Amino acid sequence: xxxxxxxxxxxxxxxxxxxxxxxxxxxxxxxxxxxxxxxxxxxxxxxxxxxxxxxxxxxxxxxxxxxxxxxxxxxxxxxxxxxxxxxxxxxxxxxxxxxxxxxxxxxxxxxxxxxxxxxxxxxxxxxxxxxxxxxxxxxxxxxxxxxxxxxxxxxxxxxxxxxxxxxxxxxxxxxxxxxxxxxxxxxxxxxxxxxxxxxxxxxxxxxxxxxxxxxxxxxxxxxxxxxxxxxxxxxxxxxxxxxxxxxxxxxxxxxxxxxxxxxxxxxxxxxxxxxxxxxxxxxxxxxxxxxxxxxxxxxxxxxxxxxxxxxxxxxxxxxxxxxxxxxxxxxxxxxxxxxxxxxxxxxxxxxxxxxxxxxxxxxxxxxxxxxxxxxxxxxxxxxxxxxxxxxxxxxxxxxxxxxxxxxxxxxxxxxxxxxxxxxxxxxxxxxxxxxxxxxxxxxxxxxxxxxxxxxxxxxxxxxxxxxxxxxxxxxxxxxxxxxxxxxxxxxxxxxxxxxxxxxxxxxxxxxxxxxxxxxxxxxxxxxxxxxxxxxxxxxxxxxxxxxxxxxxxxxxxxxxxxxxxxxxxxxxxxxxxxxxxxxxxxxxxxxxxxxxxxxxxxxxxxxxxxx
Ligand code: ADP
Ligand code: MG
Numbered sequence: 001x002x003x004x005x006x007x008x009x010x011x012x013x014x015x016x017x018x019x020x021x022x023x024x025x026x027x028x029x030x031x032x033x034x035x036x037x038x039x040x041x042x043x044x045x046x047x048x049x050x051x052x053x054x055x056x057x058x059x060x061x062x063x064x065x066x067x068x069x070x071x072x073x074x075x076x077x078x079x080x081x082x083x084x085x086x087x088x089x090x091x092x093x094x095x096x097x098x099x100x101x102x103x104x105x106x107x108x109x110x111x112x113x114x115x116x117x118x119x120x121x122x123x124x125x126x127x128x129x130x131x132x133x134x135x136x137x138x139x140x141x142x143x144x145x146x147x148x149x150x151x152x153x154x155x156x157x158x159x160x161x162x163x164x165x166x167x168x169x170x171x172x173x174x175x176x177x178x179x180x181x182x183x184x185x186x187x188x189x190x191x192x193x194x195x196x197x198x199x200x201x202x203x204x205x206x207x208x209x210x211x212x213x214x215x216x217x218x219x220x221x222x223x224x225x226x227x228x229x230x231x232x233x234x235x236x237x238x239x240x241x242x243x244x245x246x247x248x249x250x251x252x253x254x255x256x257x258x259x260x261x262x263x264x265x266x267x268x269x270x271x272x273x274x275x276x277x278x279x280x281x282x283x284x285x286x287x288x289x290x291x292x293x294x295x296x297x298x299x300x301x302x303x304x305x306x307x308x309x310x311x312x313x314x315x316x317x318x319x320x321x322x323x324x325x326x327x328x329x330x331x332x333x334x335x336x337x338x339x340x341x342x343x344x345x346x347x348x349x350x351x352x353x354x355x356x357x358x359x360x361x362x363x364x365x366x367x368x369x370x371x372x373x374x375x376x377x378x379x380x381x382x383x384x385x386x387x388x389x390x391x392x393x394x395x396x397x398x399x400x401x402x403x404x405x406x407x408x409x410x411x412x413x414x415x416x417x418x419x420x421x422x423x424x425x426x427x428x429x430x431x432x433x434x435x436x437x438x439x440x441x442x443x444x445x446x447x448x449x450x451x452x453x454x455x456x457x458x459x460x461x462x463x464x465x466x467x468x469x470x471x472x473x474x475x476x477x478x479x480x481x482x483x484x485x486x487x488x489x490x491x492x493x494x495x496x497x498x499x500x501x502x503x504x505x506x507x508x509x510x511x512x513x514x515x516x517x518x519x520x521x522x523x524x525x526x527x528x529x530x531x532x533x534x535x536x537x538x539x540x541x542x543x544x545x546x547x548x549x550x551x552x553x554x555x556x557x558x559x560x561x562x563x564x565x566x567x568x569x570x571x572x573x574x575x576x577x578x579x580x581x582x583x584x585x586x587x588x589x590x591x592x593x594x595x596x597x598x599x600x601x602x603x604x605x606x607x608x609x610x611x
Contacts, residue, residue, distance in 0.1 A: 009127040012103035023050025024168035029097035034058035049162030062113035065132035175261035181211035229324035241286035243278035274325035315484035319537020425573035450595040456557035468500030471518040
């Protein structure tokens with residue numbers, strides 16, 4: 001047996017298998033090099049999906065003849081001045097892209113530094129390196145890759161159709177373009193223009209949103225929330241779409257770590273977690289998030305293609321993402337639901353069908369007044385088309401001829417309904433909405449939103465008084481988490497016990513839940529613990545749980561509330577209405593959305609042209 005060192009040519013060819021799996025990977029390496037070289041515009045031309053030609057031209061720093069020769073040597077790089085793997089600030093660093101590509105194709109580099117009188121070019125053919133020769137080229141660099149994989153026929157067989165390879169190339173380029181909105185990009189396939197992205201002007205956020213919507217569609221700009229959060233040296237910014245803008249796949253979710261496009265399970269999971277309350281599990285939001293963290297907190301050297309990363313503290317990163325998205329969505333929740341309500345009510349406006357004239361009346365008179373005592377709670381409700389302001393009607397006076405039902409049992413008594421501000425429940429629609437009749441109108445209650453608010457207020461009251469009653473679980477429930485998240489929860493065990501939640505460590509990366517707050521009733525313990533773990537990661541070590549009590553109670557309330565979709569009987573519905581009337585802030589749920597809307601009879605009558 002003889003042990004021998006493999007020749008460079010063979011090593012490069014083997015490495016090429018890892019670094020350039022397909023044409024798109026070569027495009028990524030070359031364009032990243034142009035970005036690292038400070039280019040302002042980068043033009044990519046391909047032919048046959050990159051198989052016969054990939055040419056990347058830039059107006060960056062350029063290379064001298066000597067640098068050209070070094071650039072194609074294995075592990076030659078200008079980007080690691082300190083030999084410190086922990087301090088990688090550029091996209092490239094391994095110094096293996098050019099030699100790898102050169103080993104499996106016919107590679108031509110043409111380059112001219114900004115202040116140089118002329119350009120030089122260097123050819124590598126299947127790994128055989130030529131000498132630099134003078135050439136004509138403006139300042140910048142052009143890298144031409146012809147017949148990719150001709151030297152490795154096995155790899156050639158695995159290439160998909162030119163159309164598929166081209167779509168991968170486009171995807172790669174779009175991701176890089178999102179990070180660098182100030183750089184102009186173009187992609188041309190033979191003579192066909194596939195992508196043209198002019199340099200986007202404005203500050204980073206403006207420019208980025210322009211670039212994002214040029215790629216993701218106009219809808220995105222109109223429906224995107226700005227994300228801008230920072231914690232413990234980790235910064236997260238970008239734009240996230242409202243839940244109402246969604247897709248059947250996660251293909252329009254773009255995630256970046258320190259300027260690198262990544263496809264990381266942890267990050268996708270965090271996005272899913274944040275939108276869980278707002279979207280069905282088979283729908284996916286649109287977003288582009290940019291995570292920036294100190295080099296020491298992330299390892300980008302996991303895979304040669306560099307799309308995976310490893311975080312020092314995954315729980316912290318997840319917490320930051322989930323927290324920032326949830327906050328943005330909670331703030332937008334009201335805005336979105338208001339516009340939805342306006343649109344829905346607006347659709348009832350007379351005159352929109354069959355040429356009917358606009359109903360006569362006072363559309364422009366002041367807004368309606370809400371029944372006494374409800375004004376404060378109902379302030380989120382924007383009446384879109386009302387114009388009636390009359391004296392409050394006496395109890396039951398507007399309800400002659402209505403059948404009334406007992407506010408507790410729901411039985412029809414024949415008596416006029418008592419004067420409850422939120423009325424008497426008449427029925428439940430779609431197992432989600434309670435419809436109640438008031439003295440002078442109707443009230444529609446979102447049962448989940450309302451109940452969540454009530455549980456939350458009950459919990460805060462119990463805390464102020466004698467503590468939250470607990471309820472033991474017959475069998476302790478074990479929840480698996482990542483170790484950092486589990487540690488964080490356990491460190492707060494005593495504080496949670498005060499809130500009625502008794503947990504303890506259960507081996508590495510898990511907690512056992514023994515008791516839960518009694519007033520939550522039957523709950524999804526797994527979901528609750530995961531959400532609390534996210535919240536802890538987001539709020540960090542410094543804060544006492546008490547200072548974030550509102551959030552913690554809110555999370556618990558959400559898990560302890562009647563879900564939309566549960567059938568309620570009359571007694572339960574009326575009990576909910578009565579409790580809402582005596583509970584402060586019950587007009588909006590913990591996410592700021594209204595818990596009920598009220599329509600006055602006067603307005604309903606107007607809809608039918610009776611007034
Ligand atoms: P890496 O990017 O990891 O350093 P590469 O093999 O991709 O390794 O490139 C090797 C070197 O060639 C780079 O470090 C850089 O100095 C030089 N280089 C490559 N492409 C360009 C370019 N478009 N403009 C200027 N210099 C370049
Ligand atoms: Mg490189």
